[in-house]
Structures are given as C-alpha cells and as structure tokens.
Amino acid sequence: MRNENSSKNTIEDVARLSGVSKSTVSRVLNNHPNVKEKTRRLVLRAMRQLNYKPNIHARRFASGNSYTISVFLPEIGNQFYGRILKGVEEELDKYGYDPALFPLLSRERLKRFSNPNAAAYQSDGFLFVSLDPEKLYHLNPFPLSRPIVLADGYSDKFDCVYVDNRLGGYLAGKYLCSFSGEFFIILIREFEFPLSTRVFLERLDGFKTALKEKGIKLPQRNIISVDFSLGGGQIAARDILQTAGSSLNIFATCDLLALGVVEEIRRAGLSLKNEVRVIGFDDQPWAKDYGITTLHQPIEEMGKMAAHFLMERIRGYKGVTRAISYKPELIKRSSA
Template sequence: MRKPTIQDVARTAGVGVGTVSRVLNNHTAVKDTTREAVLRAIADLEYTPNPHARRIAGGKSYTISILLPVVTTEFYVRLLDGLETTFQEARYDVAIFPLLDRSRLERYLGSHTLAYQADGLVMATYNLTGLFDQHRLRTQQPTVLVDAYSPAADCAYMDNVCGGRVAGEYACTLPGTLYAMWVETELDQLFTTRVFEDRRSGFCEALAAAGRVMKAEYVSSFDNLAARRTATRLLDEAELPCTVFASADLLAAALIDEALERGLRPGEDVRVIGFDDQPWAESRGLTTLHQPVEKMGQEAAALLLSRLSGHQGPARARKFSPVLVRRSSA
C-alpha cells in the first residue's frame, strides 16, 4: 500500500491542502471544528508528514535550538522532557547545545553557529539579563528563557524566593538547631544564577519573621562526592537534634546517607528538607519542595510556539511556585 499524502488527508477532512498544513504547523488561524476534522483524518489514515518536504515547502527548518549549561543533571533531563514533548507534538525537531564552559558560550554569542539557524531558541537557567541588555544575544528568531527571568523576553521560571520562604516557614515549626546547605552558584564563573541566592533569600526571610536564626551554613558544589563531604562536616559540627534545609535534593540525599551511616534517625535526630522533589525523593522519604519542572518546560515551549505561529506583543512571563511535600525525613 502507498503511504497516504497530505492531499489524501485534505480530501478525507473535506478541506484544502493549505488548511491541513496550517493544522500541522499548529497555526492559530484554524477553527476548532476544522482542526478536529483534520486531526481525525490524520489519525484514520495514519498519515506521517514528510519532514524534508515540509522544510522545503515552508522555507523553515522546523527545528528548535536549546542552549543549556549541562545535560547531566536530573533537573535538566526533566526540563528537556517537558520541552521536547511539546515541541514534538507540534512536529518540531529539537537540537540541544550544552555550553559547558565560557569559551563555548562566547563562540555562540560571537558567530552564526548552527544553533542560530533554527526557527526558535530556548535558553535555560543561567542569568541572561545582562546579555540581553548588552544586545549580545542574537535574537532575530523568537527566543524564550526557561528557569530564568528577563523583562526583555518570554520566560517560564520558578519562584525560588517563594520556595525558600515555604521551606523556612516549615523549618521554624520543627524543634532543634537550624542549619542550611547551599549549592555553589557559579560554574567557571559563567552560569551565574539567582536560583540558590533566591532560595536562601526566602529562607532567611522566613527565619527572621519567626525570630529564628541559623546555627551555621554550608556550601557544596553540585556533585555527589562534594555533597557527602559537606554532609560529613555538618554532622561533625551539628548540635542534635537539628533541622537542615538542603537547597537541592542531591544535598539532602547525601545528608540522609551520612546520617544513616552514623546510626542517626532521619526525621528525629536530623530532620532534612530538600528542594526539587526528584523522581526518587518519595522512595527516600524526603520532605522537599516540589518543582513542576516538566510543566515549566512545556509552558516555555508553548510560549515559543505561539511566537512561531505569529503572536505579537510584549514579553510574557509564566511563574511557577514550588509546593512543600511532607514525608518522613521531616
């Protein structure tokens, strides 16, 4: 049997080929009833668009470039999942560009690399406000920030001040000395980010409102070995029982592991509050701040797709707030 064509879809749905094309491109200028008829015809015929023909006919790449610091953390895996799911539903391919270091960022900023040949651009996490202000970013194509905020671009981001405040308010209800573990906020002085600074700001704000103080604060780079070393030092110096706000689940897990190895009881001798609600957090009994990471990625993708469909207007911001999930560790 021959493969169904776009003309077959148009005949089955009773519309023109141009209408089918607009539906495939997720264009807003299609009535809901018409869109449903086209989608039903596509499903009935099991029609799959030819991506090469689509690119040639449309004069577009149907590719989205995603620039992000690294691709090896759980957070970015989840973020990419949300972005890719939405883009693929709209039949856009995704090209991922991990920056890794300053030289690579400078190369992207200073030349017409492959990343800028896409129809749209997603930039993740690091603070790009200054780069926008300096007009150093090549944003001829629609651009969206995810997990970062700038008034100059569409963005979807997490309210980390709120998350830190919620963690602090809850920590103040628990007995014992208060401690905190923070993530080192710069990688090679490149990926400056307000994420952990904002979490700390909200946490300290809540403590001040409750008249509580931290006994000590500890800083770790974002890897398992460093987190475990920091957890060891904290517990060596801690006054038990205590409550610890670990500003990332990775730090919280290291603290729980170190406590268990010492024969301490998480949730009693050491109460641990994390931040992220990674997929394994429930099985570890970790009290943590849940971040809707996938949803944030989906919303960022939807903002970009709307621009690609012709939306005009000022920059839009979508803010997400973390929610406390209480489990046995606190």
C-alpha cells in the same frame, strides 16, 4: 554527490499513486483541515505503501521555517535539565518541532556562539534555560530577532516561566523553625558568570527571611557549599555532624543533596525527624521512595509551558510579555 535519501519517493510519487495533486498530498502532510476525510485516507495509504518520508530539507526550504527551536542551557548532565527537556519535547511534538540543544558548558565555549551564522541561530525561536540572555549578549552581542522565552529564570523583557525559589526557601525555613535546634543550609557551588544561576541564592534568601521572622540568625559557617552530587550532600552532612549539636535542621536546597544527607544521617545511626530534620527541593520522582520532605516544583511543566509560549510567539502571537511563576509546595515526608 547526493546521499541515499535522494533516491527515495517524493510527494510526486505519492500524488500519482493516490490519484490526487501534489498540493493535496502536501495538505495531508501538514494536517491541513481542508481535506476530505476520504482523500486523506487515500493519500495516507499511498504514503504507507511507498514508505514515503518527506524530505525535511525541502520542507524547510519551501516553507522558510526550520521547525526547530534552539535550547540554550548550562549543561545537560542532571535530572533537572533532563526533565525540563522532556517537557519541552512533549510540547514541541505537538507542532512537529524539534529542539536543538546548545549546552554552553564553559565560559570559553561561549565564543562558539558569537558568530551570528552559528548553527544555534538557524532556528525559529530561542529557549534559554537557567540562563540570562542579556548577560550572554553583553559578552557576545548577537542579534536575536526571533522570539525568545526563558525557563527557570526571570526577565522583564521576555516571556518566562520559573519557580518562586525565594518562596520555596521561605517555606522550608518556616517549617524547620517549628523544630528547635541548630539550622543549616547546603547550597550548590555556582557556575562561573555568565553561566551562573541565581536559583540557589534565592532559596537561601527565602530561608534566611523565614528564620529572621522567628528571630533566628543563620551563622555564616552554617551555610555550606558543595558540588551538585550525592557525594556533595554526604560530605556536607558529615561536616555538620562532626561539629554540631544533637538537634539539627537542614535545608539541602535540592533532593540529590538531601539524599546524600539522609544517607549519612542514617549511617550515623541518628533518628530522622526526631534528631535531624532534612528538607530537599525538587520533589524528584525518587524522593518519595527515600522519604525525603521536599519542595515540589513542576519541572516538566515548566519546560512545557516555556515551549508553549515560544510556539505561540513563533506562530505570530504579539501580546504583552508574560511571566508564570510556580509556587513550590512543601511535601512532608519522613525526613522532616
């Protein structure tokens, strides 16, 4: 009971047609440098003629590599993870590797990952995005003996790639302090532990620090939590507009929220920049179109570097643990 793949041409057929050995075909397949250019072309032509597709299972079996990395992430439903993934995929493509995606989704679902034989552990390396593997281990002690890298998160123990969110919050706060009026921050309601990310709390922290330097205190009621959505931003904006004065400075902590806020400000007929300042975070591709002042963070780049670190480890790199911290940049546009 084998599926239709098995009737296909093999490396043997390619070898025969091109008049070389299987070894050479294999070398061509794996971009091995020691192949004469002429031979390579011969083999490639034969592959094309036969419409040859290597049997991935044979390859994995023979080499002992899965050519796959496992990507653990809270979910895959917003632009941030889409962009991280894009960076990861671009980098992995260079090595003929693929990501296998494991969205954790809910605390209950973590059980699926407690079995060390689970599909999630059949890969050559592990990428944790916005997730702390040690917190996860704590609940489900499983053995991860292969390389681990973190993206959008920090740890002393593993290579990691992240944005300095505290600095981002600080820059937002500092800039907004150049205006007068009341100050607000809109945060994302967190996932439940251990899927929670500290990102938004760090932005809050930096924001507070900046305000404090100017002697400004942020009242608790000016810290507003909503869900990650346009509507979340809109609703927060309406709440602010109902109760606050006429000069407002709002740090929306992500562009999607900022967009919701901006829409409501406009709907209310208020003047952006003169009456209300709004700063987002992310610098999503569309932020420019809406004139959203924001903190730029290189999301694809983070994914790319994380994948790069991981591939280095998979290929045997044994150097010390590394951390790259990206500094967010304030991009001034019409919203502030």
